[in-house]
Amino acid sequence: MLEKDKATPRQPKGLFKNWLSLGGVVIAAGSVFSCLFLFATELFLPRSNPYMGILVYVLAPLFFFLGLGLIIAGLWIQRREKPGAWSLVVNLSLPRDRKLLVAFVAGALVFLLCSVIGSYQTYEYTDSVQFCGTTCHVPMKPEYTTYLQSPHARVACVECHVGPGADWYVRSKLNGVHQLFDVALVRYPRPIQTPLGNMRPARETCEQCHWPQRFIGDIDRTDYHYLADETNTPFAVRLELKVGGGKPDGSMSGIHWHVSRNFKVEYVATDTQRQVIPWVRVTDVAKGTTTVFRDKSFHGDPARYTTRTMDCLDCHTRPSHRFLSPDEAVDTALHDGLLDPAVPWLKSNVVAVLVQPYQTTDEALQKIAASLHASYPNLAGGETVAEAQRIYQQNFFPEMQTDWRVHPDNIGHKISAGCFRCHDGNHTTDNGKQVISASCNLCHVILAQGSGKSLEQLNAAGNDFFHIDSVYTDPACAVCHTGAL
Numbered sequence: 001m002l003e004k005d006k007a008t009p010r011q012p013k014g015l016f017k018n019w020l021s022l023g024g025v026v027i028a029a030g031s032v033f034s035c036l037f038l039f040a041t042e043l044f045l046p047r048s049n050p051y052m053g054i055l056v057y058v059l060a061p062l063f064f065f066l067g068l069g070l071i072i073a074g075l076w077i078q079r080r081e082k083p084g085a086w087s088l089v090v091n092l093s094l095p096r097d098r099k100l101l102v103a104f105v106a107g108a109l110v111f112l113l114c115s116v117i118g119s120y121q122t123y124e125y126t127d128s129v130q131f132c133g134t135t136c137h138v139p140m141k142p143e144y145t146t147y148l149q150s151p152h153a154r155v156a157c158v159e160c161h162v163g164p165g166a167d168w169y170v171r172s173k174l175n176g177v178h179q180l181f182d183v184a185l186v187r188y189p190r191p192i193q194t195p196l197g198n199m200r201p202a203r204e205t206c207e208q209c210h211w212p213q214r215f216i217g218d219i220d221r222t223d224y225h226y227l228a229d230e231t232n233t234p235f236a237v238r239l240e241l242k243v244g245g246g247k248p249d250g251s252m253s254g255i256h257w258h259v260s261r262n263f264k265v266e267y268v269a270t271d272t273q274r275q276v277i278p279w280v281r282v283t284d285v286a287k288g289t290t291t292v293f294r295d296k297s298f299h300g301d302p303a304r305y306t307t308r309t310m311d312c313l314d315c316h317t318r319p320s321h322r323f324l325s326p327d328e329a330v331d332t333a334l335h336d337g338l339l340d341p342a343v344p345w346l347k348s349n350v351v352a353v354l355v356q357p358y359q360t361t362d363e364a365l366q367k368i369a370a371s372l373h374a375s376y377p378n379l380a381g382g383e384t385v386a387e388a389q390r391i392y393q394q395n396f397f398p399e400m401q402t403d404w405r406v407h408p409d410n411i412g413h414k415i416s417a418g419c420f421r422c423h424d425g426n427h428t429t430d431n432g433k434q435v436i437s438a439s440c441n442l443c444h445v446i447l448a449q450g451s452g453k454s455l456e457q458l459n460a461a462g463n464d465f466f467h468i469d470s471v472y473t474d475p476a477c478a479v480c481h482t483g484a485l
Helices: 002-007 019-044 052-080 095-126 129-135 138-148 157-161 166-184 255-259 326-335 346-354 361-375 383-395 452-456
Strands: 215-226 234-246 263-268 279-284 289-295 307-309 444-450
Touching: 019 052, 138 383, 215 326, 234 255, 255 263, 326 346, 326 383, 346 361, 346 383, 361 383, 444 452
Parallel strands: none
Antiparallel strands: 215 234, 234 444, 263 279, 263 307, 279 289
């Protein structure tokens, strides 16, 4: 009887008496450990990661349920197999069992260590510009491409789109999970709609670097343009921009007066892109008085619309994702020598081929090359074609139906309403005694214009703007200047 008992060892009882279930326990424990580690990382790092929600609420649970599934599978197999077939028996007196136990414990520790390192590396990667622009956000290709060409190319996406603080961190986590499912299910809009309704106020992001009280003063700036004629005639405008800013006494002047802390500017827009602004209210914070300006054609109730407080992004609508119009992009290329102004009709021909409707980028590049080769068969080299294709790739994205036409840039007023959304001379108080001025000299002074010697004849008092060869008084530039030419 004793010999029989020694030959047939007693079967262990318990749940996790098989290697499969025990492995599931390790994986599930690793996912919980990683989740706790990520939370701790968020608490102690100075900047929050907007995609933490994807890691904690999507990836970590996947590994947890994988481990749980292995546990259940091991138990199910254990119950169906012959007694002892899947049982985990560790006899420390046997060298083989001791080696297996050491290997298992070492493997479990290595797995947990890899979980920690992998979690942190994943955390860092989801905080990177590459992740925001390429890996997860396939529809973000237009924004990522233009971001790389912008003045903010060395500023991480999360600095502007999330910023510091717990409140917006939580919002960004929830939004990150939402975006993940939108990308996975391919249900994102084309183009991406702007302005973003859930964008954090610029005072809490932009002003972390751009101190609004710093007095900038006036800026001397020259804009170079080329006419769409046979000789690609150059035409430049040299401006003194009254940027202004905060003065030592706390007051504000110039264009940056609009974001003064001494005054509060609010407005109502009747369209989603905030291009039609029929109602404006200015509050003098110190005096507590308000002045309301209304477009003469607006008779609606402003209470029916959302009242927005003006900030940086109402003028700087494309600070990091600017889509150049073909007119602007070709002007820049001609001025920088990337396109040769001596080639007849070059500006008009390049712009014309850029604005054609294309279904894909590949189709566009092929047809741009074919069209320019047909127009200039004797043009040596491929620099013109290559530059036209580069302009297209950096500013046109047919797969996302995105270009300058769907994302207005409200700096200035040449190809979009910009300043003239309010400064059109039609916004007055109800008694008609005050009006939002449409004077050109309110924000800038034209020091010189034209080309050659004309640009050297500076007039500090300012010149009237000449529209090529005549004085131009109608401020609605964007009616004719669509960006195509």
